[in-house]
Amino acid sequence: MLIRPAVMVAVIAAGLAQSATAGEPENASPAGSVSEPLQTVQGLGGSTEQPRRHFRVPNPAVLSDREAAEIYLGLADELAAVYARSGSRVVADYQTWQRYSSAPYKSMTHGRRYVSNYANAQARDYGRYEEAGQLPVGSVVVKDSFVVTDAGEITLGPLFVMEKMAPGFNYVTGDWRYSMISETGAFLGETGGEGAQRVEFCIACHLAQEDQDHLYFVPVERRVTAD
Ligand code: HEC
Numbered sequence: 001m002l003i004r005p006a007v008m009v010a011v012i013a014a015g016l017a018q019s020a021t022a023g024e025p026e027n028a029s030p031a032g033s034v035s036e037p038l039q040t041v042q043g044l045g046g047s048t049e050q051p052r053r054h055f056r057v058p059n060p061a062v063l064s065d066r067e068a069a070e071i072y073l074g075l076a077d078e079l080a081a082v083y084a085r086s087g088s089r090v091v092a093d094y095q096t097w098q099r100y101s102s103a104p105y106k107s108m109t110h111g112r113r114y115v116s117n118y119a120n121a122q123a124r125d126y127g128r129y130e131e132a133g134q135l136p137v138g139s140v141v142v143k144d145s146f147v148v149t150d151a152g153e154i155t156l157g158p159l160f161v162m163e164k165m166a167p168g169f170n171y172v173t174g175d176w177r178y179s180m181i182s183e184t185g186a187f188l189g190e191t192g193g194e195g196a197q198r199v200e201f202c203i204a205c206h207l208a209q210e211d212q213d214h215l216y217f218v219p220v221e222r223r224v225t226a227d
Pocket of ligand 1: 108160201214215
């Protein structure tokens with residue numbers, strides 16, 4: 001009842017593009033070509049450059065599982081579409097994977113961020129939780145998210161990704177490659193690649209779970225036990 005997926009869309013960065021100063025040959029910067037105007041970018045996103053959810057929940061501090069699930073249902077397609085903008089093939093169809101959280105839950109490490117966990121077929125042992133052992137190469141585990149602010153506003157959140165690489169990829173991470181895609185679809189970085197420093201903090205925290213293949217799993221009360 002509370003949400004209408006179609007409601008709102010306060011595009012904040014309002015009319016930024018349009019005014020594109022019709023290419024004054026203003027010999028300004030020597031490196032003129034650097035400032036590629038926005039036109040080149042226009043094709044990709046259409047109007048929803050930065051989707052912002054502005055429906056509200058009455059009491060953001062206490063979201064029932066049902067409310068959280070309902071909100072998530074309304075956001076799921078948009079989350080998938082936004083993350084897809086990153087061009088990451090690894091997570092392209094993550095919402096078709098097994099979901100291991102029975103309802104979005106407030107991640108204790110991330111304030112008002114509600115997360116849902118998925119794992120691909122290779123990572124099916126994730127569903128055995130503490131009994132999972134080492135997940136095989138090719139396993140991908142992700143956590144998508146949305147945010148509920150103090151004021152009850154709901155916005156999209158980032159996607160957190162762990163991908164099991166071949167032995168020798170990275171000793172410290174247990175051969176996991178961490179990456180993150182922002183709520184606007186920007187690929188923020190990955191272990192051993194571009195923006196690696198942006199995901200270093202992931203490693204540090206997950207390292208504490210080294211004896212469980214660096215995995216934290218879903219809080220017990222929200223676990224889905226797959227077949
Ligand atoms: C302060 C500790 C901490 C940091 C930093 C952190 N995580 Fe996590 N992560 C957790 C916890 C705790 C969980 C279990 C679910 C939950 O409570 O959110 C988790 C779960 C996950 C999962 C689901 C797999 C699992 O472990 O069960 C993924 C994927 C993930 N994190 C990726 C990342 C990425 C990518 C980053 C960095 C961008 C990151 N995490 C940073 C603590 C952390």
